[in-house]
Amino acid sequence: MCIIETQPVIETRRLTLRSPGAQDIPRIAALANDPEIARMTQRMPHPFGLGDAEAFVLHVAAQDPARAVAFVIEHEDLGPVGVIGLHESGDPAPETGYWIGREFWGRGFATEALEGALVWAGRKWKRRALMAGHFADNPASGRVLEKAGFLYTGEVRRPFSDARGATADKRMMVWLA
Incomplete structure (x- = not known):
């Protein structure tokens, strides 16, 4: 029988990945309220305020940890x-997604966090494959995914992005444990 962690914590060299809590709401709102971050996601609205951050934290707390986890x-x-x-x-396969506050871009945090999450997904969540995608106008995210071992599938989807208010090309990738 596989025991599912309800609030897993992942430690990497410089980072801790942990469940978001009420104490994180102001920081999440401040970092996420950036149009350049929001437009590179599917579901993040812009502007992104305290109410959005609170709703996110409550949504994560209510998730079934066997089907979804956020850090x-x-x-x-x-x-x-x-x-x-x-x-x-x-x-x-499940999908992964991430965002990093603009002031922290270019420091390798996304790659390090993703690599830690992949190890956890394989060992603790018992997943052998994950999907990911990045908007075609965000090649930096594609490089993060490649560094973590994701491969392009050749599929391009056109999902709606809340922040863009429009659809955009999303290049799909897969990771195999």
Whole structure:
């Protein structure tokens, strides 16, 4: 029988990935209220305020940990720098997504967090494959996914992005444990 962690914690070299809590709401709202972050996601609205951050934290707390998990990405010195999540979708494998606050771009935090989440997904969540995608106009996210071992599938989807208010090309990738 597989025991599912209800609030897993993942430690990497510089980061801790942990469940978001009420104490994180102001920081999540401040970091996420950036149009350049929101437009690179499907479901994040812009503007993103305290109410949105509170709704996110409550949504994560109510998730079935066997089907979805989300983490605040916390740097040992800088505090929360972003969010990463894994969730079952309509694909055969769960999907992962992440965002990092703009002031922390280019420091390798997304790659480090993703690599930690992948190890956890394989060992603790018992997943052998994960899906991910990035908007075609966000090649930096594609590089993060490639560094973590994701491969392009050749599929391009056109999901609606809440922040863009429009559909956009999303290049799909897969990771196999």
